Amino acid sequence: MAVTGDVYNTGLLKRIFKYVKPYRAIFIWSVILTILLAAISPVRPLLIKYTLDKCILPGNYEGLVTMSILMIAMLILQTLIQYNHTLLTNTLGQSVIRDLRINVFNHITKLRLKFFDKTPIGQLITRTVSDLETIADIFSEGLISMIGDTLQVIVIVGVMLYTDWELSLVVLVPIPLLIIATRIFQKAIKVAFQEVRTEVSNLNTFLQEHITGVSIIQYFAREKQEYKKFYAINKRYRDANIRSNWYYSIFFPVVELISAMSLGLLVWYGSRSILAKPDVVTPGTIAEFILYINMLFRPIRELADKFNTLQMGMVGAERVFKVLDTDEVTPNKGVATPKKLEGNIQFNDVWFAYNDEQYVLKNLTFNVKAGETVALVGATGAGKSSTINILNRFYEIKKGEITVDGIQIADFDLDYLRRSIATVLQDVFLFSDTILNNITLNNPQISLEKVVEAAKKVGAHDFIERLPGGYQYNVMERGATLSAGQAQLISFIRALVHDPAILVLDEATSSVDTETELLIQKAIDNLMDGRTSIVIAHRLSTIQKADQIIVLDKGEIKEKGTHQELLKLDGYYKRLYDLQFSSEGIAKA
Known part of the structure; x- marks a missing residue:
């Protein structure tokens, strides 16, 4: 679907x-108030x-007081209608984008990792935030307001023609110039x-990536180079905004001129008409038409x-x-939700590729019995992850x-399958939240007592208690206030x-020191007890x-067996083992 921005795209x-249906009453009242505003617009000039x-001209003081x-009263009424109109249209717009934003976020969280492999996160942030705000403007400043302005123009022109059609035609002569x-x-x-929206997306993508990776920029002293890149992107964004403002700076003076x-x-x-036929064209008519011109040109502009x-x-x-139309969502057609999962895993002749041309897994066949531990080893890019x-x-x-x-x-039901498999990654991700919420992931069924019990099992309870606030301690973004080992222990409790x-x-x-590894190894043993485990x-x-x-x-699988069996084979595993331990020996020396 090409991004054209066609206003007449009825399907869109x-x-x-x-998304307006749940707020039908607000929409109907917004339209009613729009019609009312258009209907009463010519009343004040009259x-x-x-x-x-x-x-005033006859000196009718009592009539002047009454009209004042x-x-x-008319001004107060118009103000009240305008207030409610603005409030309702903005409420409608914000309600619609709230529901849309929820749907977009929910959809994004269900997309396959393949989608995120090729889509910049900054672009998705732009879609979920600023692009959605432009949809709110359709209701608050766009469609409904356009209907109101169009109705107001029609009503005013009709009243002008009814009042004095000759004078109206003369006054409306420049209108074609305004339309052009x-x-x-x-x-x-x-x-x-469109250029502005594109540059906003580019700016968000650049900022998201570079703020997230600011440590790499500093490690390699790339501040000046990245500054130059940001300067260029920011300059394009500025220039796009200046171009849009330049068009406004030309258009509005042209409208004022017309x-x-x-x-x-x-x-x-009007002056000629007053002199020629004072009974038909009066000073009041001229004053009325002056107001109509202002009221006519403002909505057209x-x-x-x-x-x-x-x-x-x-x-x-x-x-x-x-x-929302991205179909890269993992299909959840399965319904299997066994009461108890034993954990017998079987890979039968499995082939997998991230694209259709290059297989990263070939003829993968192995079996893991319930409660067993299987380890996957190999060089980087071997296919372990x-x-x-x-799975x-x-x-x-x-x-x-x-x-x-x-x-x-x-x-399997997809949620059930993933709940049954707990994964502890090398790069632990912690949200900017409390330790408790990072462990439970805001699951109300997991009590604090259960968390504390699990923390004690993995040996993390003591260090958590020493933190200010204990389990209510905020770890900040990505767990920046914790060490790698502490973050890893929290991920074990989470599992x-x-x-x-x-x-x-x-x-x-792999990301912790040897001393911390000994502590973590004990936690791993407790974690693996009685469970089918796959270790990379x-x-x-x-x-x-x-x-x-x-x-x-x-x-491809080159070898399978226990540690001792593989050493005896004197093959891939033996070479990896010798290489690793010889390098460790050199490091120790």
């Missing part, structure tokens, strides 16, 4: 208005005309706004602006719905089958309290007790 408007002709009170100028402005500003032409024609023709607001809302809507990813169904396999307790993983049938440890000790480790010393070790190389 229908999708947007589906009252001023009557006051000038019937009260009437105009004040508005059309040119609308086309130009559309392109400018409005002055109408006013000049009114004074010229704003229509161009609001048209582009609507247009940008449609552009934003297309981008947002493009995310990919094996874990397809969790983050990616779909191309050929073969994977079963747990004899049930194909696609036949333990969710009580999984299958445990996956993805290089869980660089340090072969941590997996010597595994029931089975699988050696992967370029996505």
